[in-house]
Amino acid sequence: MTYKLMGANVSPFVRKVRVLLAEKGLAYDYEPVSPFAPPANWREISPLGKIPAFMDGSKVVNDSTVICQYIERKNKAVPMLPADDDGYIQALWLEEYIDGGFSAVAGGKVFFPLIVAPLRSKAPPDAATRAEAAKVVAEEVPTFWAYMEAQLGNNQFFVNNTLTLADIAVASIHVNLLHAQVKVDAARFPKLAAFMERMFARPSFKAVIEEEAPMWTLKSA
Numbered sequence: 015m016t017y018k019l020m021g022a023n024v025s026p027f028v029r030k031v032r033v034l035l036a037e038k039g040l041a042y043d044y045e046p047v048s049p050f051a052p053p054a055n056w057r058e059i060s061p062l063g064k065i066p067a068f069m070d071g072s073k074v075v076n077d078s079t080v081i082c083q084y085i086e087r088k089n090k091a092v093p094m095l096p097a098d099d100d101g102y103i104q105a106l107w108l109e110e111y112i113d114g115g116f117s118a119v120a121g122g123k124v125f126f127p128l129i130v131a132p133l134r135s136k137a138p139p140d141a142a143t144r145a146e147a148a149k150v151v152a153e154e155v156p157t158f159w160a161y162m163e164a165q166l167g168n169n170q171f172f173v174n175n176t177l178t179l180a181d182i183a184v185a186s187i188h189v190n191l192l193h194a195q196v197k198v199d200a201a202r203f204p205k206l207a208a209f210m211e212r213m214f215a216r217p218s219f220k221a222v223i224e225e226e227a228p229m230w231t232l233k234s235a
Contacts, residue, residue, distance in 0.1 A: 016043055018069040019068055026113075039091075060076050
């Protein structure tokens with residue numbers, strides 16, 4: 015039975031599911047759905063009106079975290095959540111730290127005003143918008159980066175030093191920042207910056223970045 019993922023590649027949550035599927039080697043159909051202009055029946059598929067939505071035959075699953083856990087339970091090969099209790103909780107916490115905290119700052123205050131809003135208005139971001147986004151990057155984002163740097167430590171991956179959903183979640187929102195020409199400050203956070211380079215080089219991430227870049231990469235004003 016074929017899986018189907020519905021959403022837009024602008025979303026770090028959609029991207030997270032796509033990368034998880036790729037890392038597990040699972041085939042799926044992808045149906046673009048704009049969160050700004052969804053189909054008329056979207057609330058029947060996604061009761062909260064959000065993306066992504068995931069279909070396994072006639073079964074519909076919503077919310078990227080729930081979707082990822084559903085995929086994990088149905089496909090035990092190439093596990094993306096740790097088997098041990100401590101690792102499992104740590105992976106879920108880091109995913110929530112990103113999805114519930116960092117994404118609102120990096121996505122809502124940087125990527126959206128610099129990339130999404132200008133594309134919708136067909137006008138580049140003005141100087142004031144760029145300055146406000148730069149202020150967020152300088153003053154708000156480093157607090158999150160410092161926490162991630164500390165959690166990563168000297169490891170290659172965040173949890174049990176093996177690839178998990180936590181790593182995918184951390185890297186996914188940073189793809190949005192990459193499109194906005196914002197990279198982790200390697201001078202202050204060298205371990206996190208190196209982690210991001212490694213993750214972006216993985217085939218799963220490389221494929222979606224190359225697919226998205228022509229549309230979402232920041233254009234000069």
